[in-house]
Amino acid sequence: MSKKIIEMQDILLRFYTYEGVVKALEGVNVFVNEDETLGLVGETGCGKTMTGLSIFNLIPSPGEIEGGKVLFRTNDGPIDLLTLKESQIRKIRGEDISMIFQEPSTALNPVFKVGDQVAEALIEHREKELLENTIDALEKDIQSVETGSLKRRRYQIERSIYKKMLKNPNSLSMKILSKIPIIKRYKSRLNKEVRKEVARIFHEMEIADSDRVVDMYPHELSGGMQQRVVIAMALACNPALLVADEPTTSLDVTVQARILDLIRRLKGRFKSSILFITHDMGVIAEMCDRVAVMYAGSVCEVAGVIEIFKNPIHPYTKALLESIPRPGKEFKSISGMVPNLIEPPLGCRFHPRCPMAMEICSKEVPKIKELKKDHFVSCHLY
């Protein structure tokens, strides 16, 4: 069996609001294997996005993760991301795990050029590599100029500064030196290198005219293009895990088809695993290897994509699949409403809407168990 790249164990997330404690996530257990796409489906407010954000330890303010572990596989064995210090997790965010957000127009800062926004991630995580590239380019320039000339001397000074930067970019002397105008100008060579790299990434994202787009502001781009830039930002550092939070919900179907196609091809090239959050069963069927269905803050069924469409076991999964409109059939809906998570129903959270609810369902929370191989369900019926 393939190795788990990330495993979430019994995540407990609460929001402390004035109205009461919102029990947003109640024991979420999911894992993503190497080189697979796990789909996370559920209705609005079921905790899909919060599950994604808890991987990054980026839960917004009144929320607190009160239990559980997020085990991320590294070269030195698994580490729990929730116990890391801010400075440590910063290294991981964006480099090993990154995220594509739902609304590209809000994920991008309107007052910066898109190229600079992508460059930020590059400089943060790949500065060393870029500095090495710059020095290589300088080396070539030095070779091309005759020995003893003034130009050569200037290049050599430049090289020594870059080498110093490479050794320790945050040293005090470097910080002081970079304030001096002439030396500041030397940094332009590094910036050029960064720009080239950004343009290369844009080109890989199939952005037409990538050299020009680097200097554009987000409002100059269409929704599909903006989403490509956001994807470029996420893939800039070649992450091991990509969390895609409804990356195509705000786009048109034709654009959606293009973006999905792009993500699928990039996944093959970058060898990333993807946690794909969506509410569209059609997208799930197309993109994912395995599917986890969420309801009101907990995972109720996990199985392979073919298995879940063919043999859904949990009553909620069944109802969800039946509510997809199909021509010639009457629209089936799930009766009742999504429960309020401040006072969720006792026992199984789906029992008030479940057509097959039994007595035990309102008393005990069902445990998640493996019914068949790789098919997990949390329901008292089984």
Next chain:
Amino acid sequence: MNTLLETLELRKYYPIRGGVFRRKVAEVKAVDGVSLRMEKGECLGLVGESGCGKTTYGKTLIRLLKPTAGYILFDTPSDVRLEIKELENSDGNSSRLKKLRKQYDLTTFGWQNLKRMRRKMQIVYQDPTSSLDPRMLIKDIVGEPLKVQGLARGREIREKVVEMLEKVGLGQRQLYRYPHEFSGGQRQRIAIARAFVTNPEFVVLDEPTSSVDVSVRAQLLNLFVNLGKEMGLTYLFISHDLSVVECISERLAVMYVGKIVELANTEKIFRNPLHPYSIALFSSIPVPDPKAKRERIILKGDVPSPVNPPMGCRFHPRCERAMDICRREEPELIDIGNEHLVACHLIKS
């Protein structure tokens, strides 16, 4: 079948103003010559990408926007419609045509006549959070159209509101509440109640299900179907969610940059789309079946700007099968049999 509503070459251009004197420098051709017919009791689907003019068409149709040119004929006898078409083709300025337009054409109506018509035509907007006034009670929101139209008074309003609310699955208990106290699906039900309370004949549904979840979406669609049957309504269902349109509408029109490119029976158009744009559009719907094989046509490039639409066929810069003629001449919407209309040079030849 009786035709309830027909538009002839309807156009809506938005001016772009610039310069010191705010002169008109360009126009956004949001709707550019759309001729559609809606039969009594049918549900016509209108699909297209965002920015193609779907919503503008819907709003112009019920005269929430003033059209730039064209005719909107609501509930007009068929012989009058024929006469108007003939006169329009032969002599656009005859006094007979002017007289007929004044009587039947919504584009010429003043506000008094429009108010009379508005009882019969209503709209349900996309996002109920912004289309319901947050400071009004539900009873006032749903009762307002009755008051404005003078259809009921005093206690009668309340009775009618309760009756309507019950029809959409709410009840008397909700009368004295504000919109924020409801969930998204319930708010949309309130918006539906408000639109349907005047007993309209024609309702524009402008992406009514795009802001709600799948399970609620099915409830709303059922509501539309049932109310439609009960009240004998005609719908224009605007959506970009093709799977919903497939299930609810009988005929389907595909719009691209302000123009209709294909119009046919829904089942037929899904099974056998003819226009290259429709083919690409339908092929990009995600199918909720992991084993289904897909042959996806991925469109290159972006939707052209409606300010300067491409010469000739508007789709030609993105069309794989574009010919020479496509760059020069604009194809007309022609009937290729069985009420299947396509605007493409390929189909003609």
